[in-house]
Amino acid sequence: MKQFLEGSWAFADAAKLCRPGVISAYPITPQTHIVEHLAQFVANGELNAQTINVESEHSAASVVLGSQACGVRSFTCTSSQGLMLMAEVVFNIAGMRMPILMICANRALSAPINIWNDQQDSVSLRDSGWIQMYAENNQEAVDLVIAGYKIGEKPRVMLPVMVCVDGFILTHGMEVVDMPTQEEVDQFLPPYNPPYKLDVEKPLSLGLLGGPDVYIETRYAIQKTMEDVLTILPEVGDEFKKKFGRESVRLIEEYRLDDAEVALVAMGSVCGTIKDVIDELRQKGQKVGLLKIVTYRPFPEAAVNKALAKVPYVGVVDKNISLGATGALYTEIKAACSHDKKISGFVMGLGGRDITKNSIESVFSQSKEKVNSCTFVDLHNDLLWEEFRV
Amino acid sequence: MFSVLAAIPKSSSRNRTGSWRSLVKPHYLQKECINCGLCKMICPEGCIEGTEKNQYSADLDYCKGCGLCADICPKKDIEMVSNQGTE
């Protein structure tokens, strides 16, 4: 049913429809509304779940690790510093192959402390072994949550899933969302039935010490599983489309890319702005397009390469920066494409700096000028000094 | 794909730690035993068996020779003897 909802409400609703048995989170802006709504669902008797109000994000992730290990579908969500505090557990959850689902309300990292949006938090944990998907809008986020559980919980996968939503832009933005019914979700998402769990009837020890004789195989196994997800995820996407009529669940989305001379590559809500700019520039006769990365991990290298094969100029929009190197996505797009392709990187929107249509237009034109470099966009140069000043 | 992720209960039985013993091993005299069970209760290895008087013994496949069973025995019915030779 179509509803006009705040993003957080929609995400909480999506999580509820997946019937998690344990929810644990710690409040952090801009994630808070999601857990508030879930707590209210439980308080109203609309959701049969244990909500554990923990004393830190580290414990939030640890609680859902414990509950998921008992074979109970679990949910958590966080943001920014919270994700950094969780980082140790985030890696651990993947290594222990627990298909927990987390929503990350993307927010900048301190310092300076900043509650506004960029994607530095989740991008910094790209190596953790979680499937990472980035939503362009609230509908997509809802769909990725529901499909995310299905993908992660596949007995062949058993990997955690992070659904990344741009803080404030999506979490606090009101949009019309077509919310599936409980019956539809129950038909799509079977109950969680893991191949291993903590069970007194069939006891196992989980979380062993893996020495040099076994460790590297455990990492290889995750790596190979990630490769499998490149096939499994689109299959679930097809199932999702059949059931719900939407194409949200996919590796990439190509937007007006066929004859594009310049294409931007981006993740998350900025893709909406880019699409608008593309439509306007196309009207002026400019051949521009967008490659939207939905699934960042596993990285869909082959799909990216194919999608950009005929595009001579590529600009990569990064709402993150690997300090001392370049935007993270820029590096990966370059690695995925042939050496002769002209690729530029643009770091923008950090700490909530607006990415305007003008900025995007400028990035399109710069993509043909500043090739093979990565630059910051829209800097206020009057705030930059060679020596310390107050 | 998966690799080592879990262990089946008590699979450490494959690890015969008795080979760690160097100097001494326990010898259960089985004469003055009062079936108090303390030796079995405190053995850090959990490798002592017995439920009746004068029937306790240590599984030398796992005993590391710490001597705590002999130390705690109230009747001094366990002796630590040279680890050389067989029982």
Place this chain on the structure above:
Amino acid sequence: MSERGHFEEHCFVSGHTACAGCGQSMAARLVADVAGKNTIVTNATGCLEVFSTLAPQTAWGTPWIHSLFENAAAVASGVEAALIHLGKLDSIRVISQGGDGGTADIGLQALSGMLERGHDILYVCYDNEAYMNTGIQRSGLTPFDAHTTTSPRGTHSSGNPKQKKPLVEICAAHHIPYAATASVGNPRDVQTKVKKALDIRGPKFIQIHVPCPLGWGSEPVDTIKIAKLAVATGLFPLVEYEYGRLLRVTKLPSPKPVEEYLKLQGRFKHLLKNAAELKKVQEVAQKNIEYYGLNSKA
């Protein structure tokens, strides 16, 4: 699995790789055997985890999980929540356990959260008074004047300059149903207290004093003797709290001089010829005796 009967009898079995005479492996079995098969254990990183679950083997007979150093209490909270959701908490007990570092230092926040939220979990701290797994570094539970690799004795140092953190009081201050200390020097008392704790619903805490021959510089055969002396000197008081109130202590009608305890351990050997420092350690014991009323008649 071995055919030998002792593997059937215990929930924590032979084949683990603890040092000979390890107090922690002794205590872990005392706890596991009282708890029995219908128990799920969460374990902090540390010696116990390392010596009991080196892949692909485990010495545990019950469901057991290790995640990280500081989160055993939080993982246990999730296990307990899952059991409530599954309607199984009536028949299954949850035990969370760790060493002194994993409990009193890095894991204290998660433990406090677990206690405050009222989870039906028994947390057991195996206190061997230093970070033994990393090679004997000082922890918040290292006693005064003990030599460790990060509180070494030297010309300008007589070992750890700090007092042992009052962990059981910190836990009791959460006004939980039960908080106690125990010692492998009295194994029956350990089992009595564990059983008592497991019969209570809600959060429980037991700190068990477990000598570490390697870290304390003691003979493996002296593990029990040393543990007994820690209690008998007043350096490790055995106490029981219920709902925040100190209800019972193990009395010491005639406490032994601390020297008897110290002289069996390499970590204290620098004190034996130092009357001034010995006196300070004796004062620590005396303070405990007075604070907990260990010598009172009532």
